[in-house]
Amino acid sequence: MVENLPVPLDRRVWKEACALRDAGYRVSVICPKGTGVCAAGYEVRDGIEIHRHRAWEASTAFGYLLEYSIALIAEVLLTLKVFARTRFRILQACNPPDTIFLIALLLKPFGVRFIFDQHDLGPELFEAKFGKRTGLLYKFARFAELCSFRVASTCIATNDSFKEIAVARGKKDPERVFVVRNCPDLKTFRRPALPTANKFGKSLVVAYVGFMGSQDGVDLLLESIEHIVKRENRQDTHFVLVGGGTVLSELQTIIARKNLEAYVTLTGQVSHDEVATYLSNADLGVAPDPKNALNDHSSMIKIFEYMAFGLPVVLFDLKEGRRTADSAALYAVPNDPIDFANQITKLLNCKQLREELGANGRRRIEEKLNWEVEKVSLIRAYDTALQAGQA
Numbered sequence: 001m002v003e004n005l006p007v008p009l010d011r012r013v014w015k016e017a018c019a020l021r022d023a024g025y026r027v028s029v030i031c032p033k034g035t036g037v038c039a040a041g042y043e044v045r046d047g048i049e050i051h052r053h054r055a056w057e058a059s060t061a062f063g064y065l066l067e068y069s070i071a072l073i074a075e076v077l078l079t080l081k082v083f084a085r086t087r088f089r090i091l092q093a094c095n096p097p098d099t100i101f102l103i104a105l106l107l108k109p110f111g112v113r114f115i116f117d118q119h120d121l122g123p124e125l126f127e128a129k130f131g132k133r134t135g136l137l138y139k140f141a142r143f144a145e146l147c148s149f150r151v152a153s154t155c156i157a158t159n160d161s162f163k164e165i166a167v168a169r170g171k172k173d174p175e176r177v178f179v180v181r182n183c184p185d186l187k188t189f190r191r192p193a194l195p196t197a198n199k200f201g202k203s204l205v206v207a208y209v210g211f212m213g214s215q216d217g218v219d220l221l222l223e224s225i226e227h228i229v230k231r232e233n234r235q236d237t238h239f240v241l242v243g244g245g246t247v248l249s250e251l252q253t254i255i256a257r258k259n260l261e262a263y264v265t266l267t268g269q270v271s272h273d274e275v276a277t278y279l280s281n282a283d284l285g286v287a288p289d290p291k292n293a294l295n296d297h298s299s300m301i302k303i304f305e306y307m308a309f310g311l312p313v314v315l316f317d318l319k320e321g322r323r324t325a326d327s328a329a330l331y332a333v334p335n336d337p338i339d340f341a342n343q344i345t346k347l348l349n350c351k352q353l354r355e356e357l358g359a360n361g362r363r364r365i366e367e368k369l370n371w372e373v374e375k376v377s378l379i380r381a382y383d384t385a386l387q388a389g390q391a
Helices: 011-022 061-086 101-110 124-131 136-151 161-167 218-231 247-257 272-280 301-309 319-327 337-349 349-369 371-390
Strands: 030-034 044-047 049-051 090-094 113-118 153-158 177-179 204-209 237-242 264-268 285-287 313-316 329-332
Touching: 011 030, 011 049, 011 090, 011 371, 030 061, 030 136, 030 337, 049 061, 049 177, 090 101, 090 371, 101 113, 101 136, 101 153, 113 136, 113 371, 124 136, 136 204, 153 161, 153 371, 161 177, 161 218, 161 319, 177 349, 177 371, 204 301, 218 247, 218 337, 237 272, 247 264, 247 313, 272 301, 285 301, 285 337, 301 313, 301 349, 313 319, 319 349, 329 349, 337 349
Parallel strands: 030 049, 090 113, 113 153, 153 177, 204 237, 204 285, 237 264, 285 313, 313 329
Antiparallel strands: 044 049
8 A cells, every 4th residue: 555656656566566466465556546647546457456546745734634634534445445355464554654554453353464664754754844843743743653663563664774763763673674675677677679869959968767846855956957057057968857746846937947948858757668768868867865864864766776777876975875876976965056066067077987887886786786686575574474463
């Protein structure tokens, strides 16, 4: 069950569902509907049943409370429908929000085990969006996270930092917390068989791939782009920002105000195949997520994807970002868009450095940071949850 994105657009959830199907599980997914794509209320795709509900995308604290409440009602109804048909044994909740534990409590008397798959740190996400660690809603975020840990028989963490928090803050047994990184599946996420030409009319392309929300630092990236274009007078580079999000209209306004339309393209939400096409035409990837309590502990899927395509990366110096990219990236002073621009320029000016860092990243993906390695931990988490139910 996931509220944040429709499936299969949520690639992590889709990879998990496919891995469980291949391991012999019958899998159903409950998620929101998409706009244009993933709009059907029900479909069966590759043997996996997908049930979708209407969703409303919020941007304020009250709006999120309303969004999550409406989603929870829809999730309860769909859960009861799926359970009546399949009598499933495990409910896996992919946050945010941390409210699905309520459905797990409803199903607990029927022997259903609960796996808490923590994609985001709820309290830190609230702080990153609204800039405060006080108030009733922040306290609720802490409470909901704690309840999710307490109700879960098994937890899944996206990296070692998340596991440390599950053990320290959630009081979970380390043996019941499994790290499953959101790494690319090299069988499906690769360069197109028929490469396409760069359509932007520039000799160099810088790519950003991912959701665009208030906490993702795309506004900082636009400051960096303005510095590169206007202060460094660079005319040979185009910046393509791939993905949807809640701040797209604001970003478009900023681009127009800064007169950057000739250098920046916002694609909006695109398919995963289109993402692969954009990355295959790029010369480097950027991850402008600012340093804060959330991002410092988070692993960004876009960094894995850049590395999978052999692209060097520029990012702010974050703890988990450095653990992910290691020698495949240049690191800017946290939250400094000018230094971020300088690191981009270093790579734009040196093809040899781009190739060296890109090769380092691709090697890391091939050797250990790929889905074939990570899905083993996912299956172990399910095995552990089922054993807990038999104990």
